[in-house]
Amino acid sequence: MSISMIGIDHNMAPIDIRALFAFTKKNAGEAMERLKEMKGIYGCVILSTCNRLEIWASVDDEVCPSLYEDLCSLKGIEDDKYRKYFVARQDREAVEHLFYLTSGLKSQILGEDQILTQVKEALSLAREHYTADGVLEVLFRMAVTAGKKIKTEVPFSHGNPSVIHQAIHTLEKEGYVVQGKRCMVIGNGEMGKVAAQTLQEAGADVTVTVRQYRSGVVNIPFGCKRINYGERTDYLPECDLAVSATASPNFTLTQELFESLNLTKPLILIDLAVPRDIEPTIGALEGITLYDMDSFHMDETPEELQKNLEAAGSIVSSQMDEFYQWLDGRDIIPRIQEIKAEAVNDLNLRIAKILKSTPMEESHRKKLLETVDTAAGKVINKLIFGLRDSLNQEAFLECVEGLEKIYEE
Known part of the structure; x- marks a missing residue:
């Protein structure tokens, strides 16, 4: 038995390629059930985020299943041209990747801790669908333990390094001040809430869209206002900046929608979704600046952050040794x-x-x-x-x- 994985991420493929292989939570559960039924796969976990898609499996060495071909089968993709965007890892290399990933050391923004929650949720979903076998269960649990240990023992000096924080930092470097700006956040999921709270803490006037407006039922970050999702078009002309972060398979903002708007001031749009929430052609319209997930990254690692990363790496190494001891002992x-x-x-x-x-x-x-x-x-x-x-x-x-x-x- 071996541990195998394939993955595609922001370093290897542009957002539109990644979107072809992305899964919603519901689809990921169904896909894992189908994967586990395939020959040579004992257990599997799917990790699907805005920046990456990874399939993890414990496999039969004699069968040697192709996770890439299995993924394409799930997605109905017959063209082999996307194989070049994927990386495959096995056993020790795969284990090391997961530990470093869960600790935030392989993220688009170094040290971000959102991936820790995403890995926990991926394991939880696999449990719900009975697809995680004993080896993957222990592997993911120990990787999460390493991530938690780093989060408590190595607080990264630059604060919460989520994508929206880096987006605001990038805008500020370009001379754009968020404070006092009127902002709308489309989507009230995990990323939408983080975006709304971060903008509000930066001094912006933030309004969040919700699918159903029922006071006391749908929670939004403290200090933010709310409107119905259907009112987003009417509110856009009043905004200086709009963020869209939903799990919708369709565009939340389309070019056709903008053709009927009367915009009287410049508008910044930030698309934090994969697949995209905002139709890319909108970025070519006059007075609109459009950013997507691939627009934000750290150009260099500050010295203090580098020290924290080294300390985090030491914790990862120790936790990995513990997993290998368990794995070797298991056999x-x-x-x-x-x-x-x-x-x-x-x-x-x-x-x-x-x-x-x-x-x-x-x-x-x-x-x-x-x-x-x-x-x-x-x-x-x-x-x-x-x-x-x-x-x-x-x-x-x-x-x-x-x-x-x-x-x-």
């Missing part, structure tokens, strides 16, 4: 148990004649044998696991193989 423990059983039986045979000739009641003899079995098992465990702790993995496995040969018939 070796059954073999150790067999060696222990053979050794205990060997001891029983050697002392059987002595015990038979020793005067005592049968019940006492039986209890003594049980005590000897338990003690012998503990001694053998201590010896074998002591070897494991004092030798490197290769030398320890050689010792186990040698012990197994002792009792081969």
